[in-house]
Amino acid sequence: MTDEFFSAALDDLREKGLLREPRVFTACDGRTITLSGKKYLLFCSNDYLGLSQDARIVRAVEEGLAKYGFGSGGSRLISGTRTAHEKLERAIAQYLRAESSVLFGTGYGANSGAIPALAGKGDVIFADKLNHASIIDGCLLSKAEFVRYPHADMGALERLLSKTRCTGRRWIVTDGLFSMDGDLAPLDVVCGLAKKYDAGVYLDDAHAFGVLGEGGRGTASVFGVEGKIDVTVGTLGKAAGGAGAFATGSKKMTDYLVNKARTYIFSTAIPPAVAEGDLKAVEILAESGDRRKSLLSATSDVNAEMRKRGLARVGESYIIPLVVGSADKAVQFAGAFLEAGIFIQAVRPPAVAEGSARLRLTLSSAQLPDDRTALLSAVDKLFDGRSA
């Protein structure tokens, strides 16, 4: 194949305003980034509690490197498992009050491996339309029938559950806190429907893990349905500030994933030093009430300010989408924010639906009150009376 194909495809993306390139930060301290020698306030990170820069975690990783060296040298079932992985799995299960947990390399790998392991031919997966790409890919990789319901529409979910014939098992699969819209799945209703229609519940709590609910235990805790979720997936790459991911549930379920999830079986285990860092992060999450409080208080302040400006959406969380419409417009807004000293990425299709490109603004406990004042004054200047 020649480069002509790639050139044409890239030109096409450029014309549609959809060409992407990673921005390279020469420095990042969780609150600010440096880009081409200039410092900007960071308002689009998933490091919601600022733990990516926590000195206790950095030290744990350094000690892990000294103890284990760098790589794990193999997949978990061949030669990649160290005590660090096992300790981390126990700590996650304990933190989430689950019987057991199993690690994956990434949240993407957890969803794309666990879902096809859990659902197969004859089964039906009922999935929220706005679920994360890794869930969608997991559903597509499974041999199950894949039925999508309109976002958070529990009436539609019930209609689909009642009318879709299923000879095997039913699964309801949903994000907890939706990554691009910042609203919550109504998990109490989801669990009620799951009971009524004898379905399993698979929750991806990537964005709520460590932050929402009692002790940061996530969306199930917010809705009082801990114990009613069959599988909870989370990533250690967001509020935990590290890397890696997990699925929790019963011991039988995690043993099953160890034997059936291809992204667990056929992929190199995360470096043990990273597992040590993640372990420290989970310990810190368990006692991070103050950080959570400060983030949630900033969340309610900023959302109130957005509401005053007619910019708030239905949900209210530390993920605040400013929907502007076309991809080009979102890129222009991101450029204007940058000129105002604020780094927010434009989120464009296919990450969000056509016509709903947005600035995905996120808050972190690492930000200072002055940072949020600077953000709001930039919003005033850029949106100038226009609703998003």
Ligand SMILES: Cc1ncc(COP(=O)(O)O)c(C=O)c1O
């Ligand atoms: C809901 C959701 N699930 C899974 C993932 C993937 O997690 P990871 O970044 O660990 O691959 C993300 C990441 O953006 C996400 O938003």
